[in-house]
Amino acid sequence: MKSYLFLLLILAIGFKFYSFSFLITLLVISFLIFFHELGHFLAAKHMKVDVEIFSIGFGKAIFKKTYKNTEYRLSALPLGGYVKLKGQDDLNPGEKNYEPNSYNTLSPLARIYILFAGPFFNFFLAFLLYIAIGFLGVQKLAPIIGSIAPNSAAEKANLQVGDTIMAINGVAIQSFEEISKLVHAKTTILDIKRDGALIKVTLTPQIDEGYNEFYQKVQKPLIGIAPKGEFVTIYHQGFTSLKYAYEESMEASLLIFKGLAKIISGELDAKNMGGIITMVDVTSKAANTSIVVLFLITALISINLGVLNLLPIPALDGGHILFNLYEFIFKKEVPKVCFEYLSYFGMALLLALMVFVTYNDLTRFMSNQ
Template sequence: MLVAIITFIIVFGLIVLVHEFGHYYWAKKSGILVRQFSIGMGPKLVSYTKNHTLYTIRLLPLGGYVMLAGAEDDDEELKPGTIVGLQLDSQGKVIQIDNSQKENNADLIPLQVAQSDLQKELYLEGYVSGDDQNLQRYIVDHDATIIDESGSEMQIAPLDVQFNSASLLNRFLTNLAGPFNNLVFGIIVYIISAFLIGGPLSSGNKLGEIQAHSPAANAQLQPGDQILQVETKKVTNWDQLAQAIAQRPGKATTLTIRKADHKVQKITVKPKTVKNGKDTIGQIGIMPQRNHQFGPTLKYGFTSAFNSMGIIVNALKRMVSGGFNINQLGGPVAIYSQTSQVAAMGYKQVIIFIAWLSINLGIMNLLPIPALDGGKLLLNIVEAIRRKPVSQKTEIIVNLVGVVFLLGLMIAVTWNDIMRFFIK
C-alpha cells in the first residue's frame, strides 16, 4: 500500500507539474506577473520566493495551480484608515508595504492610509504617525512588494503586468500551454516507454516476453525461442500460434520449438484456462518478439500516443452520443486505484500509465467547459470574433457556473469511485 501511495503522489504530482509549468512559462514569457506556483492543495508544506513568485508544495496531492495577477480576484487596494509600514529605497520610493498588523518596526515609516493606487499611478497618500495634519504622498516602485494580513509577501500588480493587459494571443497561448504541455509530455513518455519495452510486436512465431510463473515460464521457454508446431499443427506466424494454443485450455500440449542455438526439441505445457467473453481459451503466458530497431521503435512510440488520443476522444464522443454514465468517469480515487494496480506490474507499466494519464488530462482540460482551460480558450475565441473582450461580469458568472458544475461533478465522481473500488 505504501508503494501505491508513493507512486500515486509521484505520478499525479509530475503530471500536474507539467501542466502548471506550461501556464507558468508562457505567462512569464508574456510579461504577466505570476504570483504563485503551487503543486498540491491545502496547507503549505514548503514555500520559496524568487523573482516575485511564491513557489509552494502543499499537503494534498490533488492538483495544483498558477496564480496570475489580474486573472484572480486580486484586492490589493488599501482601505482608508489602514495603518501600514513603509520601507523606502535611497530615492524615497516605497519598495515594501507591510500590512500585516504586526508590532511596530522602527525601520518602517508608519502611515495611516488616506488613499492609494497600486495599479495605475502607483502612489500612497496618508498621515505619518504623530502628524495627522500634513498629508504625505509617496511614490510606489513598480516592483514593490506588499505583506498582507497573513504575513505573506507578494509583488504589487500594476496594470501592465496583469493577465488582462497581455495581448489576446498571449492570453490564448497562456491558457493553451497547460494542456499542450500534457499532450507533448505524454507523447515523449510514450516514446521513452517504447525504447524501454521495445517497438512494435512481430508477427512471427518467435517469443518475446515470458510472463512470470506462467505455464511457458514453468516449461523453461525463453525469449528468442521459436515455436514451430503445436501438437501436429505447424505454425509460421503469431496468429496461427495463438489460435492453436487458445483451442487447448487445460489440456497437456506438446510444442515443437527451435532454441537460440538452433536445436529443435519438444516440450509439454498445459495452457491455463482463461475466460474471453463467453468463450474459454487457453493461454501459456507468452508475447511476440518486439522490433528494437530505432526507426520502428520511434514510430511505435508516436503511434501509441496518438492511438491513446483517439481512444480518449472516441470515449468522449460515445458519452455525448450514447448517453452519460458516471462510471465512464474517474477522479483521484479511481486514479489511485489504477496506480495501485499498475505499480504492482513494475516501473515500465507505471511509465506507460504516466503517458496515458498526461494525455487524458490534456484532452479533458481542452473541453469547452467554463473554469477549465478549454472554457477560457472559448472566451478568447469569442473575444477574437467580437473584437472586444467579454464583460468582466459575464466572465465571472460563466466561470462561477463552471466551478459549481465541476465541483458537483467531482463530488459525485469521487463518491461513485469510493463505492466502486472500496465498498463492494
C-alpha cells in the same frame, strides 16, 4: 491545520491499501501536475507576465520560497496545483487587473498561448514517456493462433493452431492486437509461419459479433481466431521510437475523445467515469508491476489530463480559450455579467462532476474489496 489533517488521512488510507507503492503514486500525480503547470508558467514568462504563485497541491503551504517575484509552494493537499498569474483570479472571475506585466494586458492569442501550454505539456510528457517505453520494450500478446472458431474464415482457410501471423496484406505485424486494425471485409492475404516454413493464406473475413475498444458488442469483420497466450517484448528504438510515441499519443487522445462523446451521447454508462481514487488505484497497482507498466499508465493519465483541460468548460483551460476566441473574433470581451455567471457555472459543474466520479470510484472500490 485542516489541510495537514486531511494529508495525514490520505497517507494513512493510501498506505493501508497500497503500502509504499502509494508514495510512487503521489510522486506520479505531483509530477503530472507540476508538468502541466510548468507549461503555463514557461508560456507566461515567455509573454513577460508576472507569475505570483506556482503551487504543487492546494491548501496550507508545507514549503514555500520566493525567487524572482514568484512564490513557489509545496502545499498539503497533493491532489492538484496551480499557477497564479498577475491580473488573473479564477475564484473571483469578475475582478480583472490591467497593470503592466499582467495577464489581461495581453492579446487574446497571447492568452490562448498561455492557456494551451498546460495541456500541451501533458501531451508532450506522454510523448516522452512513450519514447522511453519504446526503448525499454513493452510486452504484447504474440500473433500466434491459440484457437480457431468453428465455421470461421480461419477454419475455411485451413489455418492451424500454432500458426504465427507475420504480415497481413504485406504489412508486417509484431503483436496480436495489430491484427484487428488490418482486417477488413475484403480478400486478405496472410503471411503465415508454420513449422519453420513461410506460407501465404488467402481468406475473406466474415462479418460477425465482436467487441470495440470500449468492449461494446459491434458487428465487425473477423478472421475467427484467438491468441495462444504467449507474450513477446517489442522494442521501438532510434527514429522508430518517435513514430511509435506519436502514434500511441494520437491513439490514446482519440480514444479519450471518443469515450467522452459516447458518454455524452448515452452510448456508454457514465458510471464508467473515474476520478482521483481510480487514478490512485490504477497507478499504485502499476507501480507494483513494472516500470514500463507504470510509464504506460502515467502517459495515459497525462493525456487524459490534457484532453479534459481542453474541454470547453469555463473553469478549465478550454473554457478560457473559448472566451479568448470570442474576443479575438468579435473584437470585444465577453460581457462581464455573462463571463461571471459562466465561470461560476463552470465551477459548479466541475464540483458536481468531482462528486459524481468520486461516488463512482467509491462504489467500484467497495465492490472489489
